Amino acid sequence: MKTIGKRSWPVLFVSDQVQQQTDEGDWLRAIVQHLTAENGCTVLFSSAYGDAHDMVYAREDLGTIIVDWESKAFGRLHQKNEALNEADAAARFVAYVRRRNRTIPILILSDRSSIESIPNPVLELVNGVIWKLTDTAPFNAGRIERSVVDYMYTVLPPFFRSLVEYVHEYNFAWHTPGHMGGQGFLKSPSGTAFHKFFGENVLRADLSISVPELGSLLDHTGTTGAAENYSAQVFGADRCYYILNGTSTGNQVVWRSQVSPGDRCLLDRNCHKSLNHAMIITQAVPEYMVPVRNALGIIGPVDFAKIDQAKAYVMTALTNSTYDGICYNTIYASQHLQGAGILHFDEAWYAYAKFHPIYRDHFGMALGSRDKLIFCTHSTHKLLTAFSQASMILVKFPRDIFGSPEKEDGFHDLFNESYMMHGSTSPQYSMVASLEVATKMMDDNGSIAHADIMEEAIELRRKIARIKAEECGEGDWFFGIWQPESIVTKTTQELIENQANWVLQPGDAWHGFPAEGLSGAYTMLDPIKLTFLCPGVDVQGRWQEMGVPAAIATRFLGDKGIVCEKTDYYSWLLLNSLGTTKGKQGTLLAELFRFRELYKSNAPLEQVFPQLVADYPARYRGQGLQDHCRQMHGYIRERGLLDKMVQSSKIIPDQACIPAEAYRAIVKKQVEFVRLDAIDPAVNPRTTAVMVVPYPPGIPILMGGEIINEKTRPILEYLRERQNFENRFPGYSGDIHGIERSQPDADGQVWFEFMLIKQ
Numbered sequence: 001m002k003t004i005g006k007r008s009w010p011v012l013f014v015s016d017q018v019q020q021q022t023d024e025g026d027w028l029r030a031i032v033q034h035l036t037a038e039n040g041c042t043v044l045f046s047s048a049y050g051d052a053h054d055m056v057y058a059r060e061d062l063g064t065i066i067v068d069w070e071s072k073a074f075g076r077l078h079q080k081n082e083a084l085n086e087a088d089a090a091a092r093f094v095a096y097v098r099r100r101n102r103t104i105p106i107l108i109l110s111d112r113s114s115i116e117s118i119p120n121p122v123l124e125l126v127n128g129v130i131w132k133l134t135d136t137a138p139f140n141a142g143r144i145e146r147s148v149v150d151y152m153y154t155v156l157p158p159f160f161r162s163l164v165e166y167v168h169e170y171n172f173a174w175h176t177p178g179h180m181g182g183q184g185f186l187k188s189p190s191g192t193a194f195h196k197f198f199g200e201n202v203l204r205a206d207l208s209i210s211v212p213e214l215g216s217l218l219d220h221t222g223t224t225g226a227a228e229n230y231s232a233q234v235f236g237a238d239r240c241y242y243i244l245n246g247t248s249t250g251n252q253v254v255w256r257s258q259v260s261p262g263d264r265c266l267l268d269r270n271c272h273k274s275l276n277h278a279m280i281i282t283q284a285v286p287e288y289m290v291p292v293r294n295a296l297g298i299i300g301p302v303d304f305a306k307i308d309q310a311k312a313y314v315m316t317a318l319t320n321s322t323y324d325g326i327c328y329n330t331i332y333a334s335q336h337l338q339g340a341g342i343l344h345f346d347e348a349w350y351a352y353a354k355f356h357p358i359y360r361d362h363f364g365m366a367l368g369s370r371d372k373l374i375f376c377t378h379s380t381h382k383l384l385t386a387f388s389q390a391s392m393i394l395v396k397f398p399r400d401i402f403g404s405p406e407k408e409d410g411f412h413d414l415f416n417e418s419y420m421m422h423g424s425t426s427p428q429y430s431m432v433a434s435l436e437v438a439t440k441m442m443d444d445n446g447s448i449a450h451a452d453i454m455e456e457a458i459e460l461r462r463k464i465a466r467i468k469a470e471e472c473g474e475g476d477w478f479f480g481i482w483q484p485e486s487i488v489t490k491t492t493q494e495l496i497e498n499q500a501n502w503v504l505q506p507g508d509a510w511h512g513f514p515a516e517g518l519s520g521a522y523t524m525l526d527p528i529k530l531t532f533l534c535p536g537v538d539v540q541g542r543w544q545e546m547g548v549p550a551a552i553a554t555r556f557l558g559d560k561g562i563v564c565e566k567t568d569y570y571s572w573l574l575l576n577s578l579g580t581t582k583g584k585q586g587t588l589l590a591e592l593f594r595f596r597e598l599y600k601s602n603a604p605l606e607q608v609f610p611q612l613v614a615d616y617p618a619r620y621r622g623q624g625l626q627d628h629c630r631q632m633h634g635y636i637r638e639r640g641l642l643d644k645m646v647q648s649s650k651i652i653p654d655q656a657c658i659p660a661e662a663y664r665a666i667v668k669k670q671v672e673f674v675r676l677d678a679i680d681p682a683v684n685p686r687t688t689a690v691m692v693v694p695y696p697p698g699i700p701i702l703m704g705g706e707i708i709n710e711k712t713r714p715i716l717e718y719l720r721e722r723q724n725f726e727n728r729f730p731g732y733s734g735d736i737h738g739i740e741r742s743q744p745d746a747d748g749q750v751w752f753e754f755m756l757i758k759q
């Protein structure tokens with residue numbers, strides 16, 4: 001079984017003396033020898049500061065850093081023409097380490113005669129000084145070991161530590177789960193393979209709810225409750241509830257706790273399916289805020305000017321941020337949602353916002369006015385580091401509850417009834433630990449980690465924009481990025497520091513949202529969400545002869561192991577997160593260049609997409625990549641597919657019944673599947689049983705209980721065009737929730753079928 005003891009936290013010596021045949025070198029080597037042989041620690045060396053910088057940037061497993069105050073090897077830290085002395089270099093390095101990690105022990109190695117040269121601000125940042133050539137090697141090694149051990153204990157937050165300690169106690173399990181610490185798997189070859197793959201620790205940490213040391217998730221007590229409280233504090237909430245079934249469940253818990261049958265609610269039409277499910281279980285009566293779109297179909301913000309401020313709603317839900325990274329100024333949003341009793345920000349993709357000043361005032365928990373009850377739901381697993389499905393509900397109390405322990409507990413007692421309805425009695429403790437650790441990571445150095453991500457994302461943005469602007473001659477092309485033009489002219493630092501660079505101004509050309517759909521500067525673009533643009537059509541809807549549909553580009557990238565988050569018709573989305581590395585970005589650029597070369601040479605599809613040709617030889621054999629792009633681009637353009645998608649998204653259909661009633665028809669089996677082409681809205685309007693959500697772009701175009709009639713004709717036309725597209729380009733069918741596809745008929749044609757309420 002793997003343990004995480006002091007060996008897992010190496011000591012880094014930054015000194016140019018370790019290898020030297022000097023007194024000092026001998027003295028240092030004796031300490032190192034003792035530290036490794038007697039004290040059971042591991043060590044790393046760096047003889048120059050430039051190198052040590054890189055190690056500190058790349059390695060978060062260091063246990064203590066020893067900095068030699070007299071070291072002369074500056075390495076890359078030394079800029080040309082810079083008068084840097086040893087003390088400056090050491091001080092600069094210490095400041096860098098402390099900026100990246102608030103708590104790692106730093107010990108200075110210094111000659112007694114140099115004490116005067118260590119300035120107080122440096123002494124304030126370090127944890128101690130070791131005088132060179134004094135004290136014995138065992139004594140110095142012991143001091144260093146102690147600092148590693150002390151630090152190691154602070155690294156593990158309490159729940160995770162309890163879990164690790166419990167596992168290390170080697171208890172005999174007499175409780176569920178049935179594999180009992182993994183032992184059960186070893187009773188068969190396939191189970192043994194499972195055991196080998198996941199490793200013993202994962203299985204030993206899979207425990208029953210009957211382990212009292214870990215507290216109770218359903219009651220929010222013990223170490224589990226403490227972990228939730230810690231997350232609340234770090235994420236700026238009054239309460240936090242861990243959810244182990246994703247924000248899909250988190251959203252339903254929130255709504256079920258506050259909404260009763262018949263309550264009128266206001267939802268972003270760009271809402272996740274789980275909010276539709278929340279409406280079904282609560283029997284809410286929905287009204288919608290419709291987001292604006294540009295000609296590429298990219299979804300923008302809702303326009304608050306169109307909301308009737310006098311109308312009262314029990315609950316409102318806003319998707320913050322959108323897929324493409326549009327984030328709301330939540331102060332502005334709350335001022336323009338006056339009629340809403342409770343604000344719910346679905347921040348599934350945006351859990352990091354609190355940890356970088358660029359997002360100031362643009363996340364739900366930033367709201368400090370305490371006018372209303374506020375909920376934020378976070379998929380901590382999406383862009384932070386929790387295990388898949390591990391999410392959080394954050395709560396901020398209004399002033400009539402906040403600060404009164406009685407009232408806050410009263411809120412909790414009622415809220416928890418909804419929580420329990422969705423919570424399993426067999427929680428996965430590793431998921432709880434992953435939520436706590438994701439919290440600790442943000443607490444320790446969230447803003448630094450996020451600044452790193454942002455820097456990478458911005459540099460990629462600038463690079464792509466430059467290639468397009470400077471290296472593409474007449475008649476040449478490259479992919480672009482959806483962003484303000486000024487990104488190229490500003491420095492990365494300016495862009496990281498100044499939110500104004502990312503704010504969407506009404507009427508700006510770059511975003512393409514029509515001025516009548518965006519009545520104020522109340523949203524910003526998230527720098528780390530990268531929407532790539534393909535040649536073929538621009539954000540204003542101006543078509544070019546030449547075009548590369550995004551589905552073709554992302555199929556190519558996917559085959560090369562670069563999996564995109566979302567593909568639209570002429571744009572695709574990549575996310576930067578804690579797992580993004582420079583290597584990933586370099587590979588992406590290299591593959592985009594390669595795609596362009598293959599396009600230019602009209603490389604055979606047999607070579608570019610062998611699987612596609614193997615699956616549909618009659619359709620694609622003998623074509624080149626350029627032919628393929630030309631055909632698909634021409635088809636999308638001539639059939640107005642993109643425009644039909646945009647038009648269909650502007651409609652809010654009439655409601656025959658609320659989503660809950662439509663769902664009831666499913667339970668009572670009063671539904672039928674009807675082919676799209678068999679629906680004649682003019683003659684016989686029909687009612688949908690379920691919501692219909694086409695990907696791209698993943699926004700519902702019909703909700704359960706809505707009527708397919710003359711008003712929704714553009715929706716039918718869009719779906720019909722999409723069906724034809726899929727038949728014309730097999731292998732490119734996207735996902736559409738709520739639509740079933742028939743088996744191919746004698747001509748190979750596939751038909752879309754709707755689930756409708758029987759008449």
Ligand SMILES: Cc1ncc(COP(=O)(O)O)c(C=O)c1O
Nearest residue numbers: 246247248272319346348379391
């Ligand atoms: C806006 C939004 N809310 C909620 C969810 C559901 O999150 P989860 O996958 O954690 O259940 C998603 C998932 O994609 C989403 O996009």
